[in-house]
Amino acid sequence: MNVRDHLPAFLVMVPLLGSFLSPVAVSFGKTVRNVFFVAFAALTLLAGAAICVATFGGNILVYVMGGESFALTMPSGMSYPVRILFEIDAFGAVFIFCVSAAAFAGALFSVNYMERFSGWKRFMPLYFLLTAGALGMCATGDMFNFFVFAELASIASFGLTAFWRDKPEAVEAGFKYMFVSQIAAMLLLIATGALYGKYNAVNMGFLASVMESGTMERVVLALIISVTAFRCGAFPMHTHMTDACAEAPCGVTCLLVTVSQASFYGLVRVCYSIFPNLAGGGTVGWLLIVMGSMSMIFGVMMAVIQHDIKRLMGYHSVSQAGYLLTAMGVGLLALGRGGGMEGYGLASIKGGLFHAMNYSFCNGLLFLCAGSLYYATGTRGLDKMGGLARNMPWTAAMFVVAAAGISGLPPFNGFVSKWMIFGSGFAVHPILPALGMVTSVLALASFVKVFQAAFLGPPRAKLIAAREAPYGMLAGMGLLAVLILLLTLFPGWFMGNVFDNAAEALLRPQDYIRAAMGGR
Amino acid sequence: MKPLSVVVTSVFDIFAWFMIVFGVYVINNGHNTPGGGFQGGAIVATFMSFVLVAYGGKKFMTWAREGAYGALELIGLMAFFAFGCLGFPNAFFYNSLAIPHGGTPLSEWLPYCGTISLMNVAVGAEVVGALSLVVYYMYGSIRMVDTGAGMGGERGHDRFDR
Numbered sequence: 001m002n003v004r005d006h007l008p009a010f011l012v013m014v015p016l017l018g019s020f021l022s023p024v025a026v027s028f029g030k031t032v033r034n035v036f037f038v039a040f041a042a043l044t045l046l047a048g049a050a051i052c053v054a055t056f057g058g059n060i061l062v063y064v065m066g067g068e069s070f071a072l073t074m075p076s077g078m079s080y081p082v083r084i085l086f087e088i089d090a091f092g093a094v095f096i097f098c099v100s101a102a103a104f105a106g107a108l109f110s111v112n113y114m115e116r117f118s119g120w121k122r123f124m125p126l127y128f129l130l131t132a133g134a135l136g137m138c139a140t141g142d143m144f145n146f147f148v149f150a151e152l153a154s155i156a157s158f159g160l161t162a163f164w165r166d167k168p169e170a171v172e173a174g175f176k177y178m179f180v181s182q183i184a185a186m187l188l189l190i191a192t193g194a195l196y197g198k199y200n201a202v203n204m205g206f207l208a209s210v211m212e213s214g215t216m217e218r219v220v221l222a223l224i225i226s227v228t229a230f231r232c233g234a235f236p237m238h239t240h241m242t243d244a245c246a247e248a249p250c251g252v253t254c255l256l257v258t259v260s261q262a263s264f265y266g267l268v269r270v271c272y273s274i275f276p277n278l279a280g281g282g283t284v285g286w287l288l289i290v291m292g293s294m295s296m297i298f299g300v301m302m303a304v305i306q307h308d309i310k311r312l313m314g315y316h317s318v319s320q321a322g323y324l325l326t327a328m329g330v331g332l333l334a335l336g337r338g339g340g341m342e343g344y345g346l347a348s349i350k351g352g353l354f355h356a357m358n359y360s361f362c363n364g365l366l367f368l369c370a371g372s373l374y375y376a377t378g379t380r381g382l383d384k385m386g387g388l389a390r391n392m393p394w395t396a397a398m399f400v401v402a403a404a405g406i407s408g409l410p411p412f413n414g415f416v417s418k419w420m421i422f423g424s425g426f427a428v429h430p431i432l433p434a435l436g437m438v439t440s441v442l443a444l445a446s447f448v449k450v451f452q453a454a455f456l457g458p459p460r461a462k463l464i465a466a467r468e469a470p471y472g473m474l475a476g477m478g479l480l481a482v483l484i485l486l487l488t489l490f491p492g493w494f495m496g497n498v499f500d501n502a503a504e505a506l507l508r509p510q511d512y513i514r515a516a517m518g519g520r
Numbered sequence: 521m522k523p524l525s526v527v528v529t530s531v532f533d534i535f536a537w538f539m540i541v542f543g544v545y546v547i548n549n550g551h552n553t554p555g556g557g558f559q560g561g562a563i564v565a566t567f568m569s570f571v572l573v574a575y576g577g578k579k580f581m582t583w584a585r586e587g588a589y590g591a592l593e594l595i596g597l598m599a600f601f602a603f604g605c606l607g608f609p610n611a612f613f614y615n616s617l618a619i620p621h622g623g624t625p626l627s628e629w630l631p632y633c634g635t636i637s638l639m640n641v642a643v644g645a646e647v648v649g650a651l652s653l654v655v656y657y658m659y660g661s662i663r664m665v666d667t668g669a670g671m672g673g674e675r676g677h678d679r680f681d682r
Binding site for chain 1: 590594597598601604607608609610611612613614615
């Protein structure tokens with residue numbers, strides 16, 4: 001058996017097996033539980049990284065669940081694929097790596113962070129289910145399975161959001177998440193059902209090959225865009241996201257960021273690969289740009305006024321999701337216009353993908369830093385913290401790395417991606433770079449506020465005894481910090497080997513279709 | 521919840537068992553007829569909600585066994601996963617035991633549909649365990665709200681807030 005052929009299956013099998021076995025592992029005591037948790041998260045990261053490497057050079061991995069052969073997409077003379085199909089190209093691999101890395105970092109962090117709490121029998125299975133759901137969303141090749149994995153992820157999300165059920169805010173946030181995500185799920189199911197009713201198939205590649213531009217398709221596209229944009233937390237559908245980010249345990253919030261990215265992956269896949277004709281018309285591009293710009297501005301403005309550190313980070317997630325939507329909107333518009341604008345579109349997409357990775361690592365690390373502060377001080381209120389840099393030097397240093405990275409200070413990674421997004425955004429409308437600059441400045445201002453309030457100033461009498469986070473938590477944070485520094489130090493390598501491939505894979509829907517149809 | 525009248529409990533005593541038999545039938549014939557693991561499992565799991573309605577909360581809590589349902593769920597899930605893995609090296613979930621493909625020595629002892637019906641049984645066991653647990657926990661949380669029972673030993677969030 002060639003392990004490489006079965007990598008897409010392992011990607012989802014490993015976290016699922018982890019989820020099923022966790023209750024047993026928990027009952028064997030603390031050491032077994034911790035080793036199990038970290039080991040399965042590490043295996044997931046290994047599978048994610050291996051998939052990333054396997055997609056280098058434009059390879060598309062196809063995996064058919066239940067087929068006589070893993071690559072037999074159309075058995076018995078079928079004219080379109082019918083089975084559960086995984087299809088991973090370089091574009092999907094970027095998101096898979098982000099999710100699996102954040103899952104590993106969150107697991108390392110949670111080992112110590114969650115030690116004081118009971119409920120591990122519920123926490124670990126849900127954590128792995130969330131990982132499996134997000135990875136499945138990025139790996140799947142059909143619309144119905146996208147719905148299934150999105151449901152898996154959202155059920156785990158609201159379970160984990162309401163994990164501390166003795167806290168009314170957490171229960172409320174979980175309930176809100178459940179309510180709105182179920183409405184979104186039904187809309188997604190209706191859209192999938194409409195496609196199935198007309199085309200007799202739900203396979204993304206096949207749908208892309210026969211997609212028409214009628215009224216029904218427009219309605220379906222509108223439904224899918226609204227659902228996926230909602231799940232990434234775009235303004236004005238962001239309220240569940242900020243509540244969930246504030247109330248979920250910090251290791252989980254780090255993963256929730258990447259789950260919103262998995263929805264973003266779905267949005268981009270649908271716009272660029274399945275509905276390229278409809279989405280390239282200009283309306284969708286402007287819709288994404290307007291939604292993205294509003295998310296950026298309102299997200300960051302709300303972040304500046306927050307006093308709860310996790311809620312502040314939650315609003316930053318909304319703001320960063322806005323950058324990604326804007327980048328992809330600019331890409332759609334520029335590519336659709338033609339006439340020498342394609343270069344701008346491509347640069348915007350590459351910048352958007354780069355920023356997606358920056359966003360997941362930087363915001364993930366910021367949430368972990370917030371968790372570390374909460375662990376040491378017992379509060380999330382910035383007004384109650386102060387002078388912690390002396391007691392928690394590592395947390396302070398990693399906070400600086402993450403904040404500088406995400407607010408786009410040169411020479412950090414965020415600068416590169418934002419530069420690319422807004423350099424090309426200028427070609428569409430000059431107001432876009434201006435909005436981006438304002439957002440970046442406000443983001444920096446809010447991080448300066450957090451740094452000043454939490455780490456600088458005289459130490460508070462109550463917090464004299466605050467200690468640096470334990471090694472497990474620092475290891476989780478360190479992993480993300482190292483990834484950010486790698487992106488900062490070698491942006492050229494990542495651009496040449498990862499994001500170029502990913503953007504090109506996204507812009508070649510014909511290859512995606514051919515792979516789904518068994519090379520035909 | 522208080523127990524209902526003797527009429528209800530007597531009817532329950534007689535008919536609840538038929539419901540389980542019917543549920544098991546739906547599980548085992550999922551590959552031939554409408555139904556399968558989830559649907560049959562849901563039918564079997566209604567047994568526990570009927571116990572709760574007919575005999576009331578006190579009896580329900582003495583009969584229900586959280587560990588047993590958890591074990592049923594675990595066994596079902598692991599069996600499902602293992603049957604999926606039987607598909608290797610072809611592909612995950614490949615039906616390697618089906619007689620036209622397989623021809624394994626065990627073939628004549630296994631159902632002709634191969635792993636499909638075995639997976640139905642596994643899913644059935646999982647769903648029986650999980651849905652019974654759902655009823656158990658939902659009733660448990662009502663009790664918790666009413667009486668505060670069951671919170672003992674839980675180390676939650678608020679105790680660490682300063």
